[in-house]
Amino acid sequence: MRPSTMAFAMVENYNPKQIAGRRAAEMVQSNSVVGLGTGSTVFFVLTRLAERIQEEGLVVTAVATSIDTEIKAEEMGIPLVSLDEVESIDLCIDGADEIDGEFQMIKGGGGALLREKVVASISKREVIVVGPEKVVPRLGTTFSLPVEVVPFARPLMARRIRPFGADPTLRMTEEGSPFLTDNGNEILDCHFPDGIQDPAALELALDAIPGIVESGLFINLAHAVVIGYPDGRCEVREKA
Numbered sequence: 001m002r003p004s005t006m007a008f009a010m011v012e013n014y015n016p017k018q019i020a021g022r023r024a025a026e027m028v029q030s031n032s033v034v035g036l037g038t039g040s041t042v043f044f045v046l047t048r049l050a051e052r053i054q055e056e057g058l059v060v061t062a063v064a065t066s067i068d069t070e071i072k073a074e075e076m077g078i079p080l081v082s083l084d085e086v087e088s089i090d091l092c093i094d095g096a097d098e099i100d101g102e103f104q105m106i107k108g109g110g111g112a113l114l115r116e117k118v119v120a121s122i123s124k125r126e127v128i129v130v131g132p133e134k135v136v137p138r139l140g141t142t143f144s145l146p147v148e149v150v151p152f153a154r155p156l157m158a159r160r161i162r163p164f165g166a167d168p169t170l171r172m173t174e175e176g177s178p179f180l181t182d183n184g185n186e187i188l189d190c191h192f193p194d195g196i197q198d199p200a201a202l203e204l205a206l207d208a209i210p211g212i213v214e215s216g217l218f219i220n221l222a223h224a225v226v227i228g229y230p231d232g233r234c235e236v237r238e239k240a
């Protein structure tokens, strides 16, 4: 391998999710209530938090946004409480499927959008951990918008979502049955061929439809984004 090629291979060797997740976990302060998001980037937040609890004696009380995160946090020894045991959350760290320049997001790739949004809504600070590919100029261009719907109304919901310019598809499991969220609902993944022009207006319009439980549009909830890069760099952007 020529030296220049070798150097290139070495600097691209990092996992952006791990870089972002570990950096965000350093933001957690002792004696605080922490919201734990869901997903493969948040996994690295959990591992670093667990290390800090062991190594530094960090004292935290955590609220999980999904059963998946609950199981992982328990296995790692992160102390958990239920949502009704806390008044508010000091810092929530979560992933995203897309985030734009105004920190508006699409979330729900892992199906945890409802609990994630509830926890974000009572968080004093919401920090998002992503790799660079999640940062987009317009939402909906690289990822379909997940919309959680009650199973009873699902075909009707698909018909009501189409006029917004979306093409909804029922999310399925690998076994071939409809994917069910932790709340027993189904998810319509809504592809917008031209992206989403006005995310805030779309969120309001979708949430007003009876039968839609929640959309994966997260508007004005994020305060900062931590972006990990394959060359090992990490960037923290604060909302203006």
Ligand code: 5RP
Binding pocket: 037, 038, 039, 040, 041, 042, 094, 095, 096, 097, 106, 107, 108, 109, 110, 111, 112, 113, 116
């Ligand atoms: C789950 C989510 C996740 O935060 C989102 O899908 C990002 O996941 P990952 O970090 O695995 O890419 O919204 O509902």
